[in-house]
Amino acid sequence: MKKKGKTPSLLPSLPAKKRSKAGFIKPLKAIVADLALYFVINVIWVHVMVLLINDPIVTMVGALWVGIIAYRGGVVAGLLGCLVVTASNYVAIAFTSGAELEVPYYFNNKMPGFVLGFIQCLVAALVVGYISQLIHQLRKEILLRKKIQKDLEEKVAELDAFGHTVAHDLKNPLMIINISIDGLIKEIGSDTTVKAKKLLDFISDGTKQMINIIESILMLAGVKKINPREFAAFPMCECVNDALNRMKYNIENNGVVIKRAEQWPEVFGYAPWITEVWANYISNAIKYGKNKDSNIKPVIEIGYDVQMNRTEMDQRYTRFWVRDNGDGIEKEKIPTLFKEFSRLHTTENGYGLGLSIVKSIVDKFGGKAGVESEPGKGSLFYFSLPASESKGK
Missing domain, CATH: 3.30.565.10 (Histidine kinase-like ATPase, C-terminal domain)
Known part of the structure; x- marks a missing residue:
């Protein structure tokens, strides 16, 4: 049952099956697949780079992966990506336990590099995810409005065609009546009474006025369809x-x-x-x-x-x-x-x-x-x- 007191939306809602779950832009299965893929990619990337340059600062490239995940899946997906990328950083570094690694510090040696990397991932998840959701919602609104506009144009075209048909169907018998009355007035001539002639003139004027109104309506409709x-x-x-x-x-x-x-x-x-x-x-x-x-x-x-x-x-x-x-x-x-x-x-x-x-x-x-x-x-x-x-x- 519909609840009373609520004004229905002018825009139709999307089918329940197509609505995003938990704020995801993409289906949950696709999000999980993305997270697993970027987990593996980041583990390999960080592991190889740490071995090559022997510097954990490369772990901060995780913000890039998080940004991609957030753009594809939204804020929630980005936050999950933040956790997954951070975990993959630790896994990759754990595989290089034989190497001597020094943890870099930033901001007057007060913030460890891995903390800075996590903050960067978090910011990327929130900002990029929010922007992505806005873009996704805007696209849905545009598609929905285009569909509504197309449906409206079709309805207007049907109504216009119906109006023209009705107008012409009304105009034709009126013209026949008017012609018949004019012929009747000429046929009767001076034999008719003044009262009868006034009535016939009144009927003739009335039919002419109705014909003019119908022609005006058709003209008004035609004006609105003029092609620039x-x-x-x-x-x-x-x-x-x-x-x-x-x-x-x-x-x-x-x-x-x-x-x-x-x-x-x-x-x-x-x-x-x-x-x-x-x-x-x-x-x-x-x-x-x-x-x-x-x-x-x-x-x-x-x-x-x-x-x-x-x-x-x-x-x-x-x-x-x-x-x-x-x-x-x-x-x-x-x-x-x-x-x-x-x-x-x-x-x-x-x-x-x-x-x-x-x-x-x-x-x-x-x-x-x-x-x-x-x-x-x-x-x-x-x-x-x-x-x-x-x-x-």
Whole structure:
């Protein structure tokens, strides 16, 4: 049974069979084999060196063996190695009992050489063993996190594919309904009552709104998957022209006056998505940049500027903007505009996912999206992009 009150770890624990025993990095059998191997090696080494140079100081090379054991097995293995190497030193020296050996002293003849050698082994066991365990734990964490990241990416890909399938399955019948309603309205013509026509128009508008929401969701998902390798320098005038051509019917139908810059710089990004940003800003300016009560037609200005008084890094960015002559936005509503499903006016088809998509696109390019507005003075929606070294018209 699981104990209540404990928060489960985000990282899955390792299987019990693979956990180290007694703080060992390697299995116990491998540690014992290492200790036996280095015992024999050190006995032979010390015995031969003592016979050759007749000096027990070579026993201090045991710190090297202990360091190797500690690195391979951890602190506990290093401490055992310290004892094993020290014992092997005594065994090796015992085999040379026929030789006259003098025990060296260090630190003003206060510390025997074998004591200094043991201390060196002990330090090597603790320091190297601790570092080795940290490295071993870090490797396990990296492998575990890579596995978790891979599993998460697979789940996200499955969820994304499922979302696209559902969105398309919803969109297709809605489009059929909308086309059928439009055909029904044309077929009935003037024979229908005013109330019936209003209901049909209401249904048609509702299906169109649902289709737009689904398309916005698909677009938002697509923005998050843009590959930075597809970014390139391009003339901004192409995106502006494409957006204006797309909005041509709305511009003419609403009597919109467009004022735009003649020259445009080149920027770095992904042109199709930047066109979506312009189309969204222009669409909102048409929708909110008019006053029905005063019979004021929308006047939309489109341009760009560079903030020369900013830091050197900010000067690499060009700010593009769309200004309208609408009623403006209250200060307390501005922070929520670029959030998903935000709505400015309840009587209009709010901004919905539009501005959240704008923010996602601009953030992807390392820029910034925002708005400057005061009630009664219109609004200026802007976005910044990295500027290209070359300029275009």
